[in-house]
Amino acid sequence: MKKLVIILLLMATGATAQVRFSADFESGSMEKAELVSQEMKNGTETLVYDFYSRFDPANPARPTLAPSARWYYFCMEGVKDKEIVLNVKNSDARRPYYSYDNVNWTRFSETESPDEKTIIKKYNQDKVYIAYYIPFTYTHLLNRIQDWVKNDWVDLSSIGESEHGRNMPLLTITNKNGKQNKKVVYIHGRVHTSETPGSWHLERMIDQLVADTPYAHSLRENAIYYILPFTNPDGVVEGNSRSNSNGVNMEVNWDDPEEVTTKEVKNMRAFLQSLLAKGNVDVFLNMHSQSMHQATYWVHTAETSSDKLYRNIMVLANLTMQDNPYFAKKDLCFSKMGSRYCEGWFWNNNGDKTLAVTFETPYTYYSQNKEGEWVSIENLRKFADCNLIALGDYLQAGAPYRINVSEPESANGFQTMTDNSKFYFGNSYLKSTKEGAKVKYVFNGKKEGVELPKGTYEVYKWAAGESLKVSNAGENEWVKVGEINHNGGKKIKYTYTAKEGELADNLLFVKK
Numbered sequence: 001m002k003k004l005v006i007i008l009l010l011m012a013t014g015a016t017a018q019v020r021f022s023a024d025f026e027s028g029s030m031e032k033a034e035l036v037s038q039e040m041k042n043g044t045e046t047l048v049y050d051f052y053s054r055f056d057p058a059n060p061a062r063p064t065l066a067p068s069a070r071w072y073y074f075c076m077e078g079v080k081d082k083e084i085v086l087n088v089k090n091s092d093a094r095r096p097y098y099s100y101d102n103v104n105w106t107r108f109s110e111t112e113s114p115d116e117k118t119i120i121k122k123y124n125q126d127k128v129y130i131a132y133y134i135p136f137t138y139t140h141l142l143n144r145i146q147d148w149v150k151n152d153w154v155d156l157s158s159i160g161e162s163e164h165g166r167n168m169p170l171l172t173i174t175n176k177n178g179k180q181n182k183k184v185v186y187i188h189g190r191v192h193t194s195e196t197p198g199s200w201h202l203e204r205m206i207d208q209l210v211a212d213t214p215y216a217h218s219l220r221e222n223a224i225y226y227i228l229p230f231t232n233p234d235g236v237v238e239g240n241s242r243s244n245s246n247g248v249n250m251e252v253n254w255d256d257p258e259e260v261t262t263k264e265v266k267n268m269r270a271f272l273q274s275l276l277a278k279g280n281v282d283v284f285l286n287m288h289s290q291s292m293h294q295a296t297y298w299v300h301t302a303e304t305s306s307d308k309l310y311r312n313i314m315v316l317a318n319l320t321m322q323d324n325p326y327f328a329k330k331d332l333c334f335s336k337m338g339s340r341y342c343e344g345w346f347w348n349n350n351g352d353k354t355l356a357v358t359f360e361t362p363y364t365y366y367s368q369n370k371e372g373e374w375v376s377i378e379n380l381r382k383f384a385d386c387n388l389i390a391l392g393d394y395l396q397a398g399a400p401y402r403i404n405v406s407e408p409e410s411a412n413g414f415q416t417m418t419d420n421s422k423f424y425f426g427n428s429y430l431k432s433t434k435e436g437a438k439v440k441y442v443f444n445g446k447k448e449g450v451e452l453p454k455g456t457y458e459v460y461k462w463a464a465g466e467s468l469k470v471s472n473a474g475e476n477e478w479v480k481v482g483e484i485n486h487n488g489g490k491k492i493k494y495t496y497t498a499k500e501g502e503l504a505d506n507l508l509f510v511k512k
């Protein structure tokens with residue numbers, strides 16, 4: 001009875017209890033919310049808050065680097081049937097996400113998130129979670145690791161502990177009884193903890209790499225994948241935006257003085273030293289997400305690295321664009337090689353023998369196209385599938401389902417080219433000197449220890465093109481040249497006939 005009286009009183013004055021904000025859960029983060037106004041209009045109560053996200057601690061390694069407050073993830077209670085307006089301070093609101101159950105997330109619509117600074121919505125349940133992007137927590141990672149390690153081809157270890165004593169789990173994925181001299185890939189993610197799209201993307205790459213599919217089997221047969229999903233577990237759990245627990249932005253911590261180098265970076269360096277002591281690391285992928293409205297690779301310019309590294313990165317980048325609606329040739333970004341980055345560490349320790357590069361997914365939409373698809377877990381997964389196929393093609397690790405042949409068995413009427421005016425695989429490409437020049441590609445399954453399934457294979461040639469930052473249409477991509485029927489022999493062959501001046505590089509057989 002007493003409760004009813006209070007409610008009636010509140011209704012009479014037009015005011016009800018305020019919204020309760022909290023972020024005291026894993027990856028939760030906010031600074032404060034201040035009530036600006038509260039009014040009743042046409043039967044709906046509207047509460048306006050100035051919402052402040054929380055800055056990371058000051059960076060002791062690089063004091064001039066301003067701390068970030070991008071990440072927010074908080075809960076509001078007492079919101080049912082109320083219109084809540086949040087003026088987002090310290091960060092932005094570019095259609096962030098909300099969830100009534102902290103599991104299923106929905107993007108705010110354009111009208112609910114109209115100007116990159118405001119979130120306005122009438123909620124139909126009492127409790128709602130809001131996050132900059134769909135959270136990807138340490139607990140979620142540990143649960144997924146339990147799924148992954150059920151497979152014989154996945155080993156779990158640790159490269160050490162974080163500053164706050166959290167484990168830094170490392171996955172090693174390979175067919176243990178596979179080939180000798182496998183290619184070696186190292187991938188790490190989540191240096192910047194707000195960049196959860198990158199974790200959803202990497203999760204899919206891992207799911208596909210550990211899958212019990214013929215193609216994944218080939219990838220594991222030909223290469224070994226070391227994957228460190230979280231380089232910064234403390235930052236993730238503690239809800240930071242870009243730094244570890246001490247405020248250090250670890251992306252640029254690789255050449256800092258020892259006393260301000262984080263434990264996490266020291267663990268990574270020790271692990272990578274041990275890998276290089278065993279042999280080469282062919283590819284290093286540094287997985288991030290960025291505020292620009294496009295995916296990208298941060299391609300090291302040839303001037304600050306080498307022509308070979310630049311070319312290799314451009315080949316991998318262009319492979320990733322193949323049949324990928326979310327990645328256009330114009331989306332690439334270019335940067336100087338720098339010792340402060342992990343890529344610089346590889347450059348200093350292994351030169352251009354490691355293709356080391358940062359890859360970014362956006363938070364918002366792809367290729368600057370606001371009218372196109374906005375970034376979702378579903379399209380990040382499709383994107384990740386393209387990354388994995390690109391990686392397999394680059395490593396020539398996809399046989400017998402994607403057989404990338406680099407060395408022709410014979411070539412008549414061609415000249416070998418090694419200049420840097422084109423993007424090509426390996427160390428050279430061919431240029432036809434006459435009409436009707438023939439180049440013969442053979443993949444010897446017996447020699448490679450690969451059984452070639454019977455059936456139709458599509459045949460593609462790598463259309464090595466001008467070494468431009470934005471490749472021309474139809475260049476630096478696989479171009480279909482035919483189909484062949486393979487009826488179960490040990491070798492698969494294709495002879496390509498070229499026009500005068502035409503280029504020839506790798507050939508790809510794709511099992512239909």
Ligand SMILES: [Zn+2]
Pocket residue numbers: 191192195251288289
């Ligand atoms: Zn980042």
